[in-house]
Amino acid sequence: MTRVDRLRTRLTTAGRRLRRVARIARWELGQSTSSYNRRTLAVIAVLVVVVASVGTSAVALGVASPSPNTDIYRVGVADNSPYNAVIDDHASLTARPPDRTALATGEIDLLIGGVRQPAAGPGPRSPTLLVEPADGEKGDAALTAFRSAVQSYNDRAMALEPNRTAAYPVIVELQYIPQSTLGPAAPTNAGNLTGDDTSADDADGGDGTDTDANDTDTNGTISDADGGTADGGGDNTTGTDRTEGDAPPVADGGGGSLLDRALFGGGTSGSPAEIQPPFPFGSLLLAFLFLVPMNFVIQSYGSSILNERISRRGELLLVAPVERLDIVAGKTLPYAAIAVAVTAVIAAAIGGSLLSVAAVVPIAMTFLAATFLGAMFARSFKELTFVTITITVFLTSYVFIPSIFTNVTPIALISPLTLVVMELQGEAVTLGSYLFSTGPFYTSAGVLFLLGTGVYREEDMFSQKPVPLKFLDALDARLSGIRSVGVLTALFLPFVFIAELLAIAVLFVLPIEVSIPLMLVVIAAVEEVAKSVHVFAGFESDRFDRSVRTALLLGIASGIGFFVAEKFTAVAQLVGLPNLQLGEAALQPAGIGITPSTSLLLLAGPLVLHTVTAGVAALGARKNLRWYLVSLVAATAIHAAYNFGVVTLYG
Amino acid sequence: MIEVSGLRKTYGDFAAVVGSEFEIDRGEIFGVVGPNGAGKTTTLKMLAGLIEPTSGTATVAGYDAGDPEMRHQLGFLPEESPLYEDMTARSYLRFFADLYDVPREVASERIESTLDRLDLDYRDRRLGDVSKGMKRKVAIARSLVNDPDVLIYDEPASGLDPLTTNSVLEFTEELREDDKTVIFSAHNLYHVESVCDRVVIMNEGRIIARGSVADIREQYGETTYHVYSDTALDGTDPTADGRHRAVVETMAEVEAIQAAATDAGGSVTDIRTDEPSLESIFLELTGQQMPSPRTARDTEPASEPTTDQHEVEDAP
Numbered sequence: 001m002t003r004v005d006r007l008r009t010r011l012t013t014a015g016r017r018l019r020r021v022a023r024i025a026r027w028e029l030g031q032s033t034s035s036y037n038r039r040t041l042a043v044i045a046v047l048v049v050v051v052a053s054v055g056t057s058a059v060a061l062g063v064a065s066p067s068p069n070t071d072i073y074r075v076g077v078a079d080n081s082p083y084n085a086v087i088d089d090h091a092s093l094t095a096r097p098p099d100r101t102a103l104a105t106g107e108i109d110l111l112i113g114g115v116r117q118p119a120a121g122p123g124p125r126s127p128t129l130l131v132e133p134a135d136g137e138k139g140d141a142a143l144t145a146f147r148s149a150v151q152s153y154n155d156r157a158m159a160l161e162p163n164r165t166a167a168y169p170v171i172v173e174l175q176y177i178p179q180s181t182l183g184p185a186a187p188t189n190a191g192n193l194t195g196d197d198t199s200a201d202d203a204d205g206g207d208g209t210d211t212d213a214n215d216t217d218t219n220g221t222i223s224d225a226d227g228g229t230a231d232g233g234g235d236n237t238t239g240t241d242r243t244e245g246d247a248p249p250v251a252d253g254g255g256g257s258l259l260d261r262a263l264f265g266g267g268t269s270g271s272p273a274e275i276q277p278p279f280p281f282g283s284l285l286l287a288f289l290f291l292v293p294m295n296f297v298i299q300s301y302g303s304s305i306l307n308e309r310i311s312r313r314g315e316l317l318l319v320a321p322v323e324r325l326d327i328v329a330g331k332t333l334p335y336a337a338i339a340v341a342v343t344a345v346i347a348a349a350i351g352g353s354l355l356s357v358a359a360v361v362p363i364a365m366t367f368l369a370a371t372f373l374g375a376m377f378a379r380s381f382k383e384l385t386f387v388t389i390t391i392t393v394f395l396t397s398y399v400f401i402p403s404i405f406t407n408v409t410p411i412a413l414i415s416p417l418t419l420v421v422m423e424l425q426g427e428a429v430t431l432g433s434y435l436f437s438t439g440p441f442y443t444s445a446g447v448l449f450l451l452g453t454g455v456y457r458e459e460d461m462f463s464q465k466p467v468p469l470k471f472l473d474a475l476d477a478r479l480s481g482i483r484s485v486g487v488l489t490a491l492f493l494p495f496v497f498i499a500e501l502l503a504i505a506v507l508f509v510l511p512i513e514v515s516i517p518l519m520l521v522v523i524a525a526v527e528e529v530a531k532s533v534h535v536f537a538g539f540e541s542d543r544f545d546r547s548v549r550t551a552l553l554l555g556i557a558s559g560i561g562f563f564v565a566e567k568f569t570a571v572a573q574l575v576g577l578p579n580l581q582l583g584e585a586a587l588q589p590a591g592i593g594i595t596p597s598t599s600l601l602l603l604a605g606p607l608v609l610h611t612v613t614a615g616v617a618a619l620g621a622r623k624n625l626r627w628y629l630v631s632l633v634a635a636t637a638i639h640a641a642y643n644f645g646v647v648t649l650y651g
Numbered sequence: 652m653i654e655v656s657g658l659r660k661t662y663g664d665f666a667a668v669v670g671s672e673f674e675i676d677r678g679e680i681f682g683v684v685g686p687n688g689a690g691k692t693t694t695l696k697m698l699a700g701l702i703e704p705t706s707g708t709a710t711v712a713g714y715d716a717g718d719p720e721m722r723h724q725l726g727f728l729p730e731e732s733p734l735y736e737d738m739t740a741r742s743y744l745r746f747f748a749d750l751y752d753v754p755r756e757v758a759s760e761r762i763e764s765t766l767d768r769l770d771l772d773y774r775d776r777r778l779g780d781v782s783k784g785m786k787r788k789v790a791i792a793r794s795l796v797n798d799p800d801v802l803i804y805d806e807p808a809s810g811l812d813p814l815t816t817n818s819v820l821e822f823t824e825e826l827r828e829d830d831k832t833v834i835f836s837a838h839n840l841y842h843v844e845s846v847c848d849r850v851v852i853m854n855e856g857r858i859i860a861r862g863s864v865a866d867i868r869e870q871y872g873e874t875t876y877h878v879y880s881d882t883a884l885d886g887t888d889p890t891a892d893g894r895h896r897a898v899v900e901t902m903a904e905v906e907a908i909q910a911a912a913t914d915a916g917g918s919v920t921d922i923r924t925d926e927p928s929l930e931s932i933f934l935e936l937t938g939q940q941m942p943s944p945r946t947a948r949d950t951e952p953a954s955e956p957t958t959d960q961h962e963v964e965d966a967p
Contacts (some may be wrong), residue, residue, distance in 0.1 A: 016752060023746070030737075030738075183667060287711065311733045312729070312732075313735060315701065315729055316793070317733075319727040319754075320722060320750040321719045321722035321723050321750070323719070459703075554943075
């Protein structure tokens with residue numbers, strides 16, 4: 001057979017496989033949609049259309065939320081007063097003729113008087129509006145509502161002002177810097193403004209008039225709005241104030257879309273009013289926006305996979321001339337497509353680009369892969385429910401919690417959601433950051449699918465083995481010889497990486513004296529499990545003979561596999577994680593971030609360490625579970641001691 | 652068409668199948684019988700490539716069991732074959748035809764002709780809404796959608812009413828005329844006996860008997876004679892109708908009883924020949940509890956012999 005013939009054969013085979021995958025995907029889509037009652041779907045569709053229509057119409061008509069507070073406060077105001085517009089724009093306020101008698105009799109709740117110009121000498125230096133509330137709680141409430149109305153009106157007016165410099169003469173840019181660089185004497189809760197303006201403590205700028213016109217004296221007067229200097233910004237921030245003469249750029253509010261502004265407030269640059277202290281609201285909302293739909297997708301996906309097993313329907317597909325991988329691909333494709341489509345729509349709605357989609361897709365893939373493996377292990381829908389809830393809680397926490405610290409610490413980058421936050425804040429995302437965030441997710445998803453596909457076979461699909469035994473089966477299915485042990489160990493690295501980074505994220509709040517030793521032990525334990533659990537699976541299934549020689553060979557193979565894969569953690573350097581003390585503790589024992597003079601020693605060190613400890617664990621694994629656990633503890637102790645030694649010597 | 656050599660499957664310390672060996676020719680209907688847990692289904696699934704043997708080899712239509720190409724030549728009907736109940740018979744069969752790369756036109760024609768042969772109506776009704784017999788027929792039609800050379804049927808008539816069972820058995824026999832090779836497993840040994848050319852009997856993972864039903868009957872069973880007389884004789888037992896019966900294994904013994912009856916002033920009124928059924932051989936070979944007529948010489952048989960009856964009123 002010539003090379004061309006071989007190529008043609010391969011292409012034909014690939015084409016056939018793709019056709020089968022597409023056919024299974026089409027069938028799966030039909031199955032999943034037909035599992036819902038058509039009448040129910042029709043009712044839901046009608047409801048969605050009705051709600052969307054009503055909502056759109058209501059928004060268009062400005063009556064989206066008919067409030068019980070509508071026109072509740074009657075404000076006496078002259079016809080020619082500019083505050084008529086303020087009152088008209090506010091739902092709870094309604095204008096009435098300005099009549100002091102009406103105020104006394106309770107027919108109006110607030111009386112707008114004249115404007116008092118600033119007098120020479122001490123006192124307010126801006127014009128003051130005289131407002132008189134009626135006696136009682138309703139009068140006070142009306143005054144509060146009126147203040148809010150004035151503030152909102154002014155904000156809107158400023159936002160519409162074409163001359164941005166005039167509207168926002170002071171622009172503040174926030175720069176978050178690591179707390180460690182401030183030094184021990186640095187204040188922990190005060191701003192550290194650079195430049196020549198006021199300090200952060202000097203809130204409500206004392207020597208100028210406010211832009212937001214919300215200063216109110218105790219007598220119920222409101223200072224007029226005519227612009228002024230800004231206050232110093234929020235806590236824990238540094239900023240640079242610009243004056244008019246600096247010709248500052250137009251404040252961008254930190255993002256493009258309206259929703260983006262709503263998510264992230266003023267962002268990191270803009271007028272003082274737009275600057276807000278870091279708050280995870282945006283991350284929180286993003287987590288819900290992106291992750292909630294995924295939960296529906298995985299429920300449906302997991303049910304479909306388990307249905308194939310519980311009812312034994314999947315047996316007939318296994319007899320058909322279709323590769324297991326193609327069956328899994330075909331069954332997964334519709335759900336993956338739905339997850340990507342939903343992600344794309346949400347990303348577009350919040351002003352994200354393709355980067356946001358590319359950041360969330362690996363999360364979706366991991367959701368699906370974990371669900372697939374869980375559905376392959378679960379013996380009932382009850383167990384599947386437990387599995388999907390566990391996946392949801394773990395993955396949601398993993399992607400949500402770090403993204404809270406987007407502007408605080410590089411650890412946040414362990415979550416791909418942080419990339420979305422960064423994009424929406426207008427920050428650049430490097431390729432290294434993208435790989436660092438999403439790499440473990442992509443690889444984890446691949447490995448989980450690989451393990452699940454390994455047990456997508458008659459012997460495991462339709463049996464009621466306990467979950468731990470199925471897990472061992474899944475591992476064993478991917479073993480063939482000594483080399484495969486090393487490969488599987490290497491493939492586990494993303495999980496090791498995720499576990500270690502999660503440990504860093506959890507432990508970094510503890511005092512450094514506690515967190516670092518704890519971290520070194522946790523890391524040792526995680527790595528030793530990753531290097532030995534499949535070796536144990538191989539011995540349990542009698543794939544390997546239980547001789548000492550075989551155990552040592554498997555240990556060496558596993559240690560080498562881990563060592564090689566571990567070098568990939570060098571990507572952490574791209575995002576500066578080792579610059580953190582905790583990151584150093586976590587990653588430097590592996591030989592990362594060290595000086596060239598010690599690099600040779602520390603290159604050989606981890607190799608010896610990993611092969612020795614993997615060998616120790618394999619010696620126990622060849623006997624039985626109890627001996628495996630004992631040897632695992634011993635291997636962890638050796639590994640942890642090594643980690644302490646490296647940190648002590650080079651830390 | 653099928654060659655099995657040293658086929659073995661173990662699960663830990665448990666051996667499900669131990670060293671099975673047999674060959675099946677093209678166009679043959681081959682029965683696999685045995686009690687529950689004998690290893691029948693495991694053997695069939697190893698042949699279908701669903702279960703990987705621990706050791707040994709199995710080739711089907713010239714391919715190793717499990718080879719993707721082999722699957723194109725195979726139709727498999729598992730004991731339980733739940734269908735996708737939201738699909739219709741036609742859409743279900745077309746789906747599998749697509750997976751087997753059967754061209755659309757060919758698939759449509761084949762599906763319709765198979766459904767015609769199986770006398771299956773309601774082809775566009777949801778499979779969830781049709782009877783169990785209809786579902787089984789659809790499953791059988793699915794096994795033929797790729798026009799395979801080899802068919803593996805595990806309990807094809809399981810749980811069906813007598814009418815549908817007969818229909819399924821007749822259809823299975825017709826497959827022989829189509830030159831299909833069929834491996835047939837059933838609990839109801841009458842079905843196996845009536846359809847299969849050759850059988851193997853399995854017990855505890857091993858093949859304990861093999862050959863045609865006639866061969867096995869000759870090899871493992873013995874013909875017995877139930878001799879009824881109107882006089883009590885040595886070695887006879889009274890029956891419910893007032894006669895006396897002896898169960899013997901040779902014609903010489905029959906003649907001796909006849910002579911004894913005449914000497915006692917009576918006569919032999921009936922002689923019935925009992926040829927062993929596959930079931931009785933199976934029960935005896937597998938050590939099951941049900942006693943065979945041959946070993947129940949001194950007790951009432953579980954059922955009256957029904958084969959080869961002789962009226963001997965005019966016997967000497």
